[in-house]
Amino acid sequence: MTTIRDVAKKAGVSVATVSRFLNGSGYVSADAAKAVTSAVDELKYELNPVARSLNTKQSNLIGLILPDITNPFFPELARAVEDVALTYGYTVVLCNSDENPEKEKNYLNTLKKKYIAGFIVTSNQLDAPHYANMALPIVALDRAINDKIPTVSSNNREGAAMGTNALLERGCKNILFLRGPNELNPANERYQGFMDAIEASGAKYHVVTCPFHFSESQKITDEFLKAHKEIDGIFASSDVSAAGALKAAVTLGIKVPEQLQIVGFDGIAMGEMLSPGLSTVAQDVYKMGAIATRVLIKRIENQPVDQHFYEVPVQLKLRGTTKGVAE
Structure with a gap:
């Protein structure tokens, strides 16, 4: 295996010069740089990344x-x-x-x-x-x-308002918002966007805190829909939560979108794989x-x-x- 000493010998320079050039850690003359480059190419030398990280105190x-x-x-x-x-x-x-x-x-x-x-x-x-x-x-x-x-x-706030308005514009009168965890900035911003749209509309609404997990979202939505049969729209803070809500609705025999419309937030590829496909506020x-x-x-x-x-x-x-x- 070719070593740094082999490169130095071939280039006619010191090992220290080769090291400075390869690591970019000090001055190397133009002639020395050209000689080292030629030697590296000819000998097919590859710098050991571990050795380089030890020398520069930084890896790639x-x-x-x-x-x-x-x-x-x-x-x-x-x-x-x-x-x-x-x-x-x-x-x-x-x-x-x-x-x-x-x-x-x-x-x-x-x-x-x-x-x-x-x-x-x-x-x-x-x-x-x-x-x-x-x-x-x-x-x-x-x-x-x-x-x-x-x-x-x-733009979480604007996106949440956009998703909520999509439900309102399609006739939803009583909307459930599956709010994300309180400790997350995106969830808080999406809550603000939901409230911007819902308060401007005067529609009825409910807010339930919901983790970004499929099974828990399904369970929370299932329990809520059983107790509130008037819900005709759900806006979820994530596509995973929206998928859980869709599963709950299907399990309860609620027709989507005829009886209940659902919009998620994220735009992940999974949304297109569901049946029916998930309407969503898509992030890039x-x-x-x-x-x-x-x-x-x-x-x-x-x-x-x-x-x-x-x-x-x-x-x-x-x-x-x-x-x-x-x-």
Whole structure:
């Protein structure tokens, strides 16, 4: 196996010169750089990434911390992050926190020891000092952590108003809102958007806090619909919750969309696979992940970042769970 000494001998320079050139850690003359480049190509030398990380105290690894990879929204985010990172020569390490702050801290501490280059984080914590105080570059994705950390998210409030109005415009008079967890910024913003639309309409409504989990959403919706047969519309803070609501309605023999119309929020691919297809406020999930990755890499490479907060527009996609859509 070719070593750095072989490269130095071939190029006619010192090992230290080869190391400085390959790691970008000091001055190398133009002639020496040309000789090293030629030797590396001729000998097909590959720098050991572990050795490089020990020398530079930084690897080409990016940590991606997600709260729940069983929710289809997050694997779609991860795909975008991985695709873009690879084009810049970075590898993504996926970490599933299970919405547990202690697991998040453990991932941070463990990966820092591996000389991780930076982190993209989707955290359930409204304020997390262990992120703000880190020396490494961090970007918050989907959910803001604090004002010190760049954030990429969707226009949640406007999107929720859009989804609620879709139900109102199709004749819904009594709407159930499956509100996301109180500790999540996107859930709070979607609640505000729902209230903006519902209060302007004067329609009757109910709000129930609901986790972004299919089975729990199904159970909560099942119990509510049994007790409130007048409900004719459901707006859910996530597509997973909306899918649970659809399952509850079908199980109870309620016809969708004839008797009950449903709109979700996220725009994940799963929505098109349901029957009937799920109407949703679609986030541009891939764009969100791509922007977050590019911003992080700019910070890692000490390039200027043109803004601190990136808000990606949403789009209403009407399918079979709302009236007036042929499938």
